[in-house]
Amino acid sequence: WVKDRTKLLQMKNRSVKYYVNREQCRCKILPNGTLQIQQVAKEDSGKYKVTVFQQDGKLVAEEHKMVIVQGERNYLRCACLFSSFSEPVPQPILSADCRNKTIFVKCEVNQ
Numbered sequence: 001w002v003k004d005r006t007k008l009l010q011m012k013n014r015s016v017k018y019y020v021n022r023e024q025c026r027c028k029i030l031p032n033g034t035l036q037i038q039q040v041a042k043e044d045s046g047k048y049k050v051t052v053f054q055q056d057g058k059l060v061a062e063e064h065k066m067v068i069v070q071g072e073r074n075y076l077r078c079a080c081l082f083s084s085f086s087e088p089v090p091q092p093i094l095s096a097d098c099r100n101k102t103i104f105v106k107c108e109v110n111q
Contacts, residue, residue, distance in 0.1 A: 001027075001035045004046040008035070045069045 001008045007019040011029045018025065026038040033052065037044055045068050052060040097104045 001029065002049045002051075040069055042069050 001010070008025055008027060009016055009018045009020070009029055011017075011033065014031075016029050028036050028038075030036055033050065035048065035050070046066075048065045048067055049062065050065075051062045054060055093108045093110070095106045095108075097106075
């Protein structure tokens with residue numbers, strides 16, 4: 001995973017290597033290759049890129065994600081960036097609740 005041309009981390013043979021300070025990054029790779037960011041802040045906004053290779057080093061896919069974080073710090077505890085070649089999931093159900101100028105968004109998947 002790369003953010004704005006800065007390599008964050010990679011997973012190879014189920015082993016994760018960090019290229020940035022782990023606490024500063026507040027991120028990790030889940031077993032399916034998803035990037036998870038803890039305590040999401042505005043500074044996490046940017047262009048993210050994930051590149052996937054086969055065991056023999058052959059390029060499988062490359063995908064770009066633009067992330068924009070708005071609002072006050074610590075309202076969102078965790079964000080996950082999925083790639084389109086992650087595990088397929090059923091159709092998500094999105095709902096929103098607006099209270100006192102604050103919007104709460106919920107994404108659910110029934111399995």
